Amino acid sequence: MAQDDDERFRLFVQRQWGPLLRTAYLLTGDRGTAEDLTQSALEKTHRHWARILRRDAPEVYVRRVMVNTAISWRRRRRLPEVPLLPSDSAPARDAYAQVEERQLLLAALRRLPRRTQAVLVLRYFEDLSEADTARVLGCSVGSVKSQASRGLARLRGEVTRTSSQGSLRLQEESA
Incomplete structure (x- = not known):
């Protein structure tokens, strides 16, 4: 056995x-x-x-x-945050724009609270349903929905603020 x-x-x-x-x-x-x-x-x-x-x-x-x-x-x-110089935070636009946008998104994702980050990773990167995400995290479906909503809103704000072209758009799935 x-x-x-x-x-x-x-x-x-x-x-x-x-x-x-x-x-x-x-x-x-x-x-x-x-x-x-x-x-x-x-x-x-x-x-x-x-x-x-x-x-x-x-x-x-x-x-x-x-x-x-x-x-x-x-x-x-837990490490202390090290502020970047303004010149360090502005990405240069070139042929690798898609890679840079992905890096911006991942950096913004890492700045979210760990629980919210876990919800977004499981929900949108792993493509789990709300119910499956709730099972993995041991919480309610409502908690997953609210964490995902708040997390997406924060990601949109951060990505819009840091993206010089503003071409990256996060879209929620239709309810």
Whole structure:
């Protein structure tokens, strides 16, 4: 039985590594830290694998572990903010405009509160439903809706304020 569980876990990791790493990158903003977060979450998941298979969907469980671990790491590594010079914050427009806009969006996303950031990552980057997002975060669907609404509003304000061309537009899905 334990060997069968280990094989199921191995297959789960093979199938989910890419999506989990993407989620971790969006939560941390750094490839190396994202890999550490993914491995840490999978290690914590493996410890309780047999119980998870009986009670929860493994994808939901491991994402919940990732969000909680990322928040925990963030609390421990709280660094003081270093203000940028005005010349450092203005992106230069060139052939790489799409990449720059993505960087602006990710930077604005990282400035949001961790819970709001987690809601937006799971909802819009991972394309989870409101109900699935609520399950991963252990909160109500109403909480997901309000966090997403406030988070999108803040992102729009930040992106509009920092984007020199104003070409990046975030759109809510129709209700």
